[in-house]
Amino acid sequence: MTTVELTRFHVVPEHVERLLAARPAMLADFRADRSGFLGARLVRLPGDEWLDIVYWRTPEDFADSRAKGANLPGITAFFEAIDHVVSAEEGTTIEDEDER
Template identity: 45%
Template structure:
């Protein structure tokens, strides 16, 4: 069953441009290193607060990635701009609807 990871974190507003610039390399590394990686969305909640919405093929894939993601240089570079991890949650996706073309 697919899993969703929700990571709420803060970034100093002065670091936003650099954090955004680091994201494409992080996305490429996630795709390359983790076969269970499905997608990544970055959501701005307010001036300082952000939410990563990551879809994994399974909770086991999410857990396996969590164990080694800090060893991936591109991920470490993107995570360097995080001032505080406010919360980290995981859940199973039971229903998903996509916008039809």
């Protein structure tokens, strides 16, 4: 089982390019600085909303990441493009990727 972070957020249209441009550096910072980071998927939703699905090895890895916040430039740049967070949840996968 994998811990999953689900964050839904709003981005004003004029900041979408900035968000997408910041994404690679944010992911690179996560890979370099966040123990247990397994990967992420960014989903564009209707109404200027987005869903970031982030996979963590354990709940503790996710908690440690949250405690660090926007501690690196790539992460800060991504977060600054977000207008506001709509919701944030944590879950656990039931099946592995290859079981779908």
